[in-house]
Amino acid sequence: MxxxxxxxxxxxxxxxxxxxxxxxxxxxxxxxxxxxxxxxxxxxxxxxxxxxxxxxxxxxxxxxxxxxxxxxxxxxxxxxxxxxxxxxxxxxxxxxxxxxxxxxxxxxxxxxxxxxxxxxxxxxxxxxxxxxxxxxxxxxxxxxxxxxxxxxxxxxxxxxxxxxxxxxxVDKEKYEKYKEMKQKGIFPVFVNLEDNFCGGCKVELNLNFIEKLKTKKMLPCEHCGRIIMLEK
Ligand SMILES: [Zn+2]
Structure with missing residues (x-):
């Protein structure tokens, strides 16, 4: 990553x-x-x-x-x-x-x-x-x-x-996904979670999504499709 x-x-x-x-x-x-x-x-x-x-x-x-x-x-x-x-x-x-x-x-x-x-x-x-x-x-x-x-x-x-x-x-599949989204003009592809907002489209995410993100560490934003990462 x-x-x-x-x-x-x-x-x-x-x-x-x-x-x-x-x-x-x-x-x-x-x-x-x-x-x-x-x-x-x-x-x-x-x-x-x-x-x-x-x-x-x-x-x-x-x-x-x-x-x-x-x-x-x-x-x-x-x-x-x-x-x-x-x-x-x-x-x-x-x-x-x-x-x-x-x-x-x-x-x-x-x-x-x-x-x-x-x-x-x-x-x-x-x-x-x-x-x-x-x-x-x-x-x-x-x-x-x-x-x-x-x-x-x-x-x-x-x-x-x-x-x-x-x-x-290492993760070739994730990199392919990255290139595909970049091609579509969705950029940056990987964004941070900023408070409870998507770091890409700035839309507030619901608590259910945040909870899921805490376990999965990485999830696509429901609004813009960018991959939201939990800050390390
Ligand atoms: Zn978003």
């Missing part, structure tokens, strides 16, 4: 070194820029959907225009000289309605054109922001790589020590 705990301590040191890389300013900047890229991509998708909507509306508007154009041509072909006053009055009403509709359509198209140029402007703005983020993320990546290179020999050194310790492990 002593050897496994030694290995766990060494693994802890490796974790600390990896965390140093994760917590370095470049890593934090990198996460920020990645976020900008994700947001940018989402924004572009939104803009694309809006643009499609505008194209649809525009097509609808031009269909209306064609319909009105057809109607006005039919009216123009009517011979007004042979018409009585009632028919002329009707034609004037029709024409007024058509003018009103055309004005409305015109307003809608103008509105669509204004919205389109707004989208183009926003897209351009976003494009330059994304390009800047992308450019900087390259430099940041290089810094992270530098930090990784800095800790790599230290990690290799510790891994060598672990390799040297492994043949000395």
């Amino acid at each position: 002593k050897t496994i705990l030694e290995i766990q301590n060494l693994d802890m040191q490796i974790r600390r070194l990896n965390r140093e890389v994760d917590k370095c300013p470049a890593s934090i900047d990198f996460k920020k820029y990645k976020q900008i890229l994700v947001e940018g991509r989402n924004r572009f998708e939104q803009l694309e959907a809006q643009a499609n909507e505008i194209i649809n509306n525009y097509n609808q508007a031009s269909n209306h225009y064609n319909k009105y154009k057809g109607n006005s041509e039919i009216m123009r072909k009517r011979n007004t000289k042979d018409m009585d006053l009632d028919n002329v009055a009707n034609l004037i009403t029709d024409t007024n309605e058509l003018l009103g509709d055309l004005t409305e359509e015109n307003r809608r198209v103008e509105d669509l054109v204004r919205k389109s140029s707004e989208i183009v402007r926003k897209s351009e703005e976003l494009s330059s922001k994304l390009a800047e983020a992308k450019r900087r993320s390259g430099a940041i990546k290089a810094k992270i790589e530098e930090k990784k290179q800095e800790v790599a020999p230290k990690i290799a050194e510790i891994e060598k020590k672990i390799k040297a310790l492994e043949p000395k492990v």
